[in-house]
Amino acid sequence: xxxxxxxxxxxxxxxxxxxxxxxxxxxxxxxxxxxxxxxxxxxxxxxxxxxxxxxxxxxxxxxxxxxxxxxxxxxxxxxxxxxxxxxxxxxxxxxxxxxxxxxxxxxxxxxxxxxxxxxxxxxxxxxxxxxxxxxxxxxxxxxxxxxxxxxxxxxxxxxxxxxxxxxxxxxxxxxxxxxxxxxxxxxxxxxxxxxxxxxxxxxxxxxxxxxxxxxxxxxxxxxxxxxxxxxxxxxxxxxxxxxxxxxxxxxxxxxxxxxxxxxxxxxxxxxxxxxxxxxxxxxxxxxxxxxxxxxxxxxxxxxxxxxxxxxxxxxxxxxxxxxxxxxxxxxxxx
Amino acid sequence: xxxxxxxxxxxxxxxxxxxxxxxxxxxxxxxxxxxxxxxxxxxxxxxxxxxxxxxxxxxxxxxxxxxxxxxxxxxxxxxxxxxxxxxxxxxxxxxxxxxxxxxxxxxxxxxxxxxxxxxxxxxxxxxxxxxxxxxxxxxxxxxxxxxxxxxxxxxxxxxxxxxxxxxxxxxxxxxxxxxxxxxxxxxx
Numbered sequence: 001x002x003x004x005x006x007x008x009x010x011x012x013x014x015x016x017x018x019x020x021x022x023x024x025x026x027x028x029x030x031x032x033x034x035x036x037x038x039x040x041x042x043x044x045x046x047x048x049x050x051x052x053x054x055x056x057x058x059x060x061x062x063x064x065x066x067x068x069x070x071x072x073x074x075x076x077x078x079x080x081x082x083x084x085x086x087x088x089x090x091x092x093x094x095x096x097x098x099x100x101x102x103x104x105x106x107x108x109x110x111x112x113x114x115x116x117x118x119x120x121x122x123x124x125x126x127x128x129x130x131x132x133x134x135x136x137x138x139x140x141x142x143x144x145x146x147x148x149x150x151x152x153x154x155x156x157x158x159x160x161x162x163x164x165x166x167x168x169x170x171x172x173x174x175x176x177x178x179x180x181x182x183x184x185x186x187x188x189x190x191x192x193x194x195x196x197x198x199x200x201x202x203x204x205x206x207x208x209x210x211x212x213x214x215x216x217x218x219x220x221x222x223x224x225x226x227x228x229x230x231x232x233x234x235x236x237x238x239x240x241x242x243x244x245x246x247x248x249x250x251x252x253x254x255x256x257x258x259x260x261x262x263x264x265x266x267x268x269x270x271x272x273x274x275x276x277x278x279x280x281x282x283x284x285x286x287x288x289x290x291x292x293x294x295x296x297x298x299x300x301x302x303x304x305x306x307x308x309x310x311x312x313x314x315x316x317x318x319x320x321x322x323x324x325x326x327x328x329x330x331x332x333x334x
Numbered sequence: 335x336x337x338x339x340x341x342x343x344x345x346x347x348x349x350x351x352x353x354x355x356x357x358x359x360x361x362x363x364x365x366x367x368x369x370x371x372x373x374x375x376x377x378x379x380x381x382x383x384x385x386x387x388x389x390x391x392x393x394x395x396x397x398x399x400x401x402x403x404x405x406x407x408x409x410x411x412x413x414x415x416x417x418x419x420x421x422x423x424x425x426x427x428x429x430x431x432x433x434x435x436x437x438x439x440x441x442x443x444x445x446x447x448x449x450x451x452x453x454x455x456x457x458x459x460x461x462x463x464x465x466x467x468x469x470x471x472x473x474x475x476x477x478x479x480x481x482x483x484x485x486x487x488x489x490x491x492x493x494x495x496x497x498x499x500x501x502x503x504x505x506x507x508x509x510x511x512x513x514x515x516x517x518x519x520x521x522x
Binding site: 011032042043044 | 420
């Protein structure tokens with residue numbers, strides 16, 4: 001089967017979703033990110049890998065944190081970065097996505113970081129661009145947000161290095177969350193034995209069990225003995241009908257408080273992809289408490305995005321290489 | 335990696351352990367109060383660890399610090415070859431500013447790794463000086479860079495690949511292999 005994310009040698013060509021990526025690639029990204037963490041602690045927080053390359057942040061949907069961290073990551077790789085808020089520019093004048101992309105390619109863009117409200121937008125662009133151009137999905141609709149999933153796994157690995165021994169709970173609005181989907185794929189691929197989702201029925205996709213997760217509707221039950229709690233944002237802007245009585249009611253049942261946190265293991269960590277609704281899905285005491293790793297997640301997000309862009313932008317497109325090389329041994333260079 | 339041992343009856347490679355002792359002797363006079371050792375992954379780091387043990391007295395007398403570099407992010411063949419699948423974090427746990435840095439590498443070849451290492455070091459600060467120590471110097475320089483101290487000169491042609499390996503018992507050995515035809519020149 002043709003995987004649009006990998007070239008014929010099995011190397012990463014685009015990052016569109018975690019689904020379909022082999023463990024080898026996930027580990028390559030995570031291990032490379034490990035090397036980038038230290039770069040941010042130096043006098044000069046830059047490496048020269050993407051010198052002369054132009055990275056285009058194409059944000060058809062707003063996201064301050066994701067756009068900023070992608071921008072910082074690209075700049076720390078020495079790329080030139082253009083951030084376009086397309087919702088407020090050409091799109092409103094009727095230009096299609098691919099026309100926008102073609103125009104930027106004519107300006108010699110080398111990489112696109114794409115955020116779009118429509119699932120599949122990044123795939124569409126990846127299928128369209130010539131082989132030397134790379135696409136990173138920075139969130140598409142309800143579908144996928146691979147760099148968020150990767151940075152979450154990276155954060156977990158930092159605090160709980162033995163992934164094969166963890167119980168992890170994802171709590172909240174799984175239905176509207178591309179983050180949850182990416183997290184679940186990453187965690188199961190990397191061999192986490194128990195991934196739980198905790199949510200009311202109305203906020204779970206049908207047949208969520210098929211993703212390999214254990215389903216809980218009761219917070220007390222689901223949080224018992226977990227090592228990691230990943231809270232999700234209640235996505236008011238994506239909710240069409242009234243699926244919940246009120247946000248106060250939601251907080252009472254599914255909000256993470258100090259009392260509920262005590263049900264998890266005493267050294268459990270608390271995560272949130274941001275932006276947080278304090279007092280809706282998470283209590284301020286917990287968000288700012290000593291078990292919270294919410295801000296380290298942001299810091300590690302830069303290292304993950306640097307790793308992804310550095311892996312994508314290096315080397316020649318597979319067609320231009322003289323020898324094929326086997327998919328089992330990508331890159332192969334000593 | 336080891337299977338090629340027999341098929342290249344090389345002009346007697348010297349014993350890496352003997353060379354290591356020579357290197358330690360030559361290195362010792364360079365060690366002063368303000369020097370720091372930096373090993374380049376992987377061979378250079380193994381060498382440094384052995385040198386730290388061999389020169390323990392001098393090193394503790396002067397309070398000499400050490401670190402490691404993985405130059406993957408500074409290599410000049412990134413555009414052709416991409417990022418190596420395996421790379422390790424560089425670790426420089428001391429202030430580079432005004433230090434006399436001694437870089438340690440296993441095989442000095444084109445000089446490109448040294449250039450990459452120097453570029454990376456300068457992103458940590460401005461050292462007082464940088465010198466280069468290598469176990470083996472082989473022909474093939476492509477940049478105006480040369481090691482100050484080497485334990486042996488071994489001229490080799492471009493089709494040969496010389497590298498340091500670490501054996502199961504922790505001792506070091508030199509290994510000579512033929513290049514795969516598909517591979518271009520090594521970045522050494």
